[in-house]
Amino acid sequence: MLRYLPFLLILALWIYAFIDCLNTPESQVRGLPKVVWVIIILLFGEVLLGPIAWLVAGKQRQPARGGGSTPSEWHRRHSSAKWVAPDDNPEFLRSLKDENKKDEALLKDWEADLRRREEELRRKEGEAPNGPEDTPPPAKG
Template sequence: MVALLALWVWAFIDCLTTPEDEIRHLPKVVWVIVVLFFPLVGSIAWLVAGRDRTGARRRRAPWPAGPTAGYPEYERPRRPLAPDDDPEFLASLKRGNEQHEDMLKQWEADLRRREEELRRGGDGPEDEGRPKP
């Protein structure tokens, strides 16, 4: 009983999802009705005679059908590279990293200079107009 139910459900779903150009002998709507109302006979009939399982897959366009479909391999337009495979993108990351490192070094040097000025008693350029305590 469970096997019959499983066969019927599988045949019904397969009938619903099969493209129209892969169905033989009857229209798709008729096959759906046959499988739905005659579970055992309709399911077996669908498996035996309903679907073209031989050449339909070879006749369809390659998946996904898009801008590269129909081109021979050597004429196929190049797809964009993933960011981690693109040398230009990786070089721009390296340049950005170097710029950030340089900026960090400048900030650290400026911080050391200011700390040294504070240790000496505030004789820096910011303190020229102020009276000393």
């Protein structure tokens, strides 16, 4: 099992670098165009040169705390995002209400169609010429 560990670590680093390169916006890629970095990672992945080169020189890394600022400053700078949780988003809640109305209307249509079909079946059973009620008693012989 341990003899496979180096191979698995190389493979994991190779896959991580490849996916990281694909997901990185073009504006954050340094040195070479993004397509060239992908080719370098793929060609030199087995010897770790491509993935390590990407991780060291290919992508702009941002500091962990935004340049040494305090956590409250970082939160203030990043809390201006427009993302809102679905249960607080009025547009999402409105879309749920609209969907609910459509579903209720569809359900009413289905129920009305079911009632109509049941009535048709009852009428057909009642009008059957050779139904059990219309059968004359057997003749005695």
